[in-house]
Amino acid sequence: MAVVTMRQLLESGVHFGHQTRRWNPKMKRFIMTERNGIYIIDLRQTLDYIEKAFEFVRNTVSEGGSILFVGTKKQAQEAIAEQATRVGQPYVNHRWLGGMLTNFQTVYKRLQRMKELEALGDLSGTAAGYTKKETLQLSREKIKLTRTLGGLRDMQKLPAAIWVVDTKKEHIAVDEARKLGIPVIAVLDTNCDPDEVDFPIPGNDDAIRSAELLTRVVAAAVADGLIARSGRRRGGDEKPEAGVATDEPLTEWERELLEEPKKADEQQPAAEQATAQPTAEPTTEQQPAAEQPAAEQPAVVSGQ
Structure with a gap:
């Protein structure tokens, strides 16, 4: 297929x-x-x-x-x-x-950082242990990393x-x-x-x-x-x-352009049939000729 x-x-x-x-x-x-x-x-x-x-x-x-x-x-x-x-x-x-690709080790470290930020949960409010300003910075970092590296999240190598x-x-x-x-x-x-x-x-x-x-x-x-x-x-x-x-x-x-392959497929069987037909006709005509001499042969009388 x-x-x-x-x-x-x-x-x-x-x-x-x-x-x-x-x-x-x-x-x-x-x-x-x-x-x-x-x-x-x-x-x-x-x-x-x-x-x-x-x-x-x-x-x-x-x-x-x-x-x-x-x-x-x-x-x-x-x-x-x-x-x-x-x-x-x-x-x-x-x-x-x-x-x-060429510096994947560094990229992998940034992926781990992105996962750490995601583990903190929702950073829209004040995260535990962080000031409002620090929470805002972490949120921006998370958004940036997710946008650029989000698709590589599970790439280990x-x-x-x-x-x-x-x-x-x-x-x-x-x-x-x-x-x-x-x-x-x-x-x-x-x-x-x-x-x-x-x-x-x-x-x-x-x-x-x-x-x-x-x-x-x-x-x-x-x-x-x-x-x-x-x-x-x-x-x-x-x-x-x-x-x-x-x-x-x-x-x-x-x-x-779409129909060309179909035309080629249709023409191929027709060409093969035309090639095969002449060889089949002599076989049909030769059938009676082969039977005729056999019918005219004199019968062999036993006992002579």
Whole structure:
């Protein structure tokens, strides 16, 4: 069963790239065509790369690794937090602090500090043993730490891989991961550098629906890995909810792109039948010819 369908990618606008004047020539191999000054990404390749990324994430999580979800731009913040939380993975959806990976020991200490402040309970009033001014300072510190590090609350060690929406905006996270040898899975828009990513997924990193769809697919891979890790089998009726419903109709060229695989499937059986038919006809014609001589043979009279 496919992880995600061509229609779901089209409805979510995954195929829309940047304007032709804003592109990275290294992305040329992922571009299908250009429409109205905008590059159109080849979704056939996107489907193939999604399958590879899905398998990698699933295997990584099944072996005990974790995936860090990273997306601080507005279009991705909600999807990153929602999907990472759904599968129990760490995430960063606000500002990326330099050293979150390369200086994780310090970050881990700040996480412990955040938990200490949370253990104090409600800091809106005067906490036991603290003045009103100190309580206010502690409250502000708690809010700041929760906003920047809240998604990393349960991260005890470096992640096995990171999922990134918009590698240009999250270039610091990508650089830190590369320095530490941590694989990077990311959406690659037409202005990105594919050489920075280990598992690229060509697609639109600016649309909310696109970011949500692809992040949901990665979360589904994590869920599969967690099930495999726990030894339970996935139910036959379960599948990742990869699509995002929309009432907006597809354009004519988008429908043609969607119908091409169906036409290819319909033409293949017809071609095979046409090839097989000539070989079947001689067999039918040869049947009477083989029986005719047998009928004209003289009977053998016994006793002569």
